[in-house]
Amino acid sequence: MAEAFIPSLTGPRLRDHVAAASESPFFSDKEVVKDADKHLFLALLEGVPTGYDGDIPKSNVFTQRADPTLLCELLQKEVDAGWLETIPLHEAQARWGSRLAVGMHNGALAGFSLDIEAAHKTVRVRDGTLRYLFYRVCPFGAVFSAHWFQRVSAFLIRMLHPFLYVRHSLFVYSDDLLGITEQSVLEITFALVLAFCVCFGYPISWKKLQMGPRILWIGWSFDFGAGGVEVPSDKTSKLLAGLRDILRQDRVDKRELHRVIGLIQWILQLFPLLKPWMNTLYCDLHSPFGTNYSMDPGDFPSIADFLDDTLTFTSLISGTAIPLGSKLLSVRHVDIKRKRDLAQVPLTSKRLWLRVAASSRRRLSPASKQFLLYWKHWAEDPPLLRPLQIPLASPVEAAADAMASSNKFAIGGYVQMPSGNLLWFSQSWVMADLQFTKLDLSDDAQAYIASFETLAQIALLHCAIKSWCDNAGAESVSNKLYTRKYPLCIFAQRLALFSAYSSMSLDVSHIPGEYNKDADMLSRIEDFSELPARFPLNTRLVLDLEQLWFRRSAVSLTPPDFPLRWKIPVNEFF
Incomplete structure (x- = not known):
């Protein structure tokens, strides 16, 4: 920073500024911060572009990584000069014993988290694009809303890193920030983060603040003392209740099955080796069972008016009990794949029998029931913490x-x-x-x-x-x-x-x-x-x-x- 500012302090720029008796700051915000995302605050002041009328300016944050080949060459020069020594870990452990810093822990870790209140509403949309929106701020769910607040969050992270100085880790997921530091400096570090957010105008959701060795963040329970993460008890209770409901019936509601599958998929982020068995649940979810309905042959020629191109009933047919939203499978044992197949159905004076797939009910296969029973036992006695440490990669x-x-x-x-x-x-x-x-x-x-x-x-x-x-x-x-x-x-x-x-x-x-x-x-x-x-x-x-x-x-x-x-x-x- 001194290298950047000293030439300005000793050059003609300072003399001109003093002579003009200007009330504006000598250094601009851009010069003081020197953040890579130079378009961010200009866009925030003017209102952010949505990307519909033109490209959103780049953040310039994702620069090319350092050349690993050059790094290896520089390290080798220091090894050749005798300044560095390559020693296998087991030899270093034998030489220095407990004094070796590799793998040692300086102290207990703890974490803190904060949530930005109404995050997307803190970003104002440029006036020129308001004709497409009712909101004057970025609405939740729009693609550009997440993009802009992620850039605001990224700026917060980049500024906090040099500001905190002490050893720490910072993570952000949309508007949820997680910090990890030594437990001995946890309070002062978190206080500095909160003060920084207040100074920059980040609207903090004070009721959601957390601090301590265990933190609930983005749905997961983190234990920094044990170095692990686990599924919160409320999630396992919710899964157990859903499993008990659908396992006690042969035909289940599609929405209930979908909710249970979604919850299992979320938990599988910690247990990915169970993913291959999900195929049975998805097969059942997308395989509605058929039910027979009768129809007067005189009403059959107009049946196409009640179907869309996917053979789904869009309106009710009088005189039948065919539910709205169900799908036509066959008529008189003639498979119907498209509307023109209806002409192949032989008509007689007898009533027609239609095979219709129910839209809201599903039948669980034996394999799906077995898999769900496994998850029921899992939810009743969930496993211990999953380690936060990434498994070591083998050089093989x-x-x-x-x-x-x-x-x-x-x-x-x-x-x-x-x-x-x-x-x-x-x-x-x-x-x-x-x-x-x-x-x-x-x-x-x-x-x-x-x-x-x-x-x-x-x-x-x-x-x-x-x-x-x-x-x-x-x-x-x-x-x-x-x-x-x-x-x-x-x-x-x-x-x-x-x-x-x-x-x-x-x-x-x-x-x-x-x-x-x-x-x-x-x-x-x-x-x-x-x-x-x-x-x-x-x-x-x-x-x-x-x-x-x-x-x-x-x-x-x-x-x-x-x-x-x-x-x-x-x-x-x-």
Whole structure:
């Protein structure tokens, strides 16, 4: 700051300012703050543009990151000069013991949170765009409303960081701010934040202020003393009440099922490995069951007037009990896909029977009931805190691929260790080998290529690794763990199950096929004598299909002829 201001204090600008006896400040707000978002306050004073009549000015905050290559070069120069020393962590721990600062905690942590009252109403809309709106401020729900207040919140965070000075963390979600600092300075730090907000005119919702080792923020309960986060008790009670209501009836209200699914989806942010089993609930939600209704044949020719293009009844038909909003499925066993299919229905003097899907009622499948019963037990005795610390990433990298042709499929891949050692696998099977899974599969292996790509990722779950995959479907399923497509959803369930069982996970990245040549080669090769030199036979892992599917833990030896004096145990956990 001194480097920026001293030239102005010693130059002609100061003399001119004094000579003019100006009452305006010598330094402008822009010079004092020097914030990257130079358009923010000008837009706030004039009224923000909505983006409908023109582009919203950029914030200039998201600049290019520092060059990591240059950083490594500078560090290496200091190492070469003898100023820095590279020491493995275990050696440093042995040398300095309890005096080593790495991993040490300075003190107990606590948090504070504040909420901006009526946040979107603090941003005024530019007068030139008021013809589109009734509000003179940004209305809640508009895209530009969230955009502008996020920029205001980002400015608050950028200014608070240098203002607080002491070690801290700040997070903001829309208009909800969370701060973490040492418990010994919590009160003074939070007081400074509140004073700063008052000075800048941020309207604080005083009744929502929180401070202490446990904070309820954006719906989650954070325990900074334990370093974890959990689902609040009111949320589990709400879930339990909803589950009890829908589990006691065979046919449930669509809105009640939708509310329970939404609450489970929200909780799954902490338990993502349960996502693959959501497909049964969504299938039931989007599968209304049909009910038969009768209709006089003389009224049938005008039925198209009561239907929209999606075959949904938009008005009531006199003389029938067909509910409004229901969907026509068939008439006299003739499936109706579009309005013109109505002409294919044979008419007689007898009454017509229409198959209509109810719009508000759903029937739960046995699989959905089983999944909801699991959540009922979960809500009755919820698990302990989930750790806030991100799991450590393994330096191991790997690639996997799959091949399918006719009734044959194969998987191949490799694992590259930090030491340079390499393990690889290459196995092929036919569709008949999957009969033990009891899945409804045809002999066309190519139709299930995404499932076999996921099976290749399952084969990599011997360690927590970053893997490469050239199939977008398998990459998406491996990372998001959700799909309604059969049988891919079943393979996703196995992947999640084995990930939880092994306490390991995959971080799958999609790469173009031409950059996945080694894994592609391993999934297609039939003659191992043609293998490249980097894939020696003594480092191959032989995989059994049933062992992959049921996760039967077994010891494998490399090289396979290594002598053992004890019998290898087999664990059939699944």
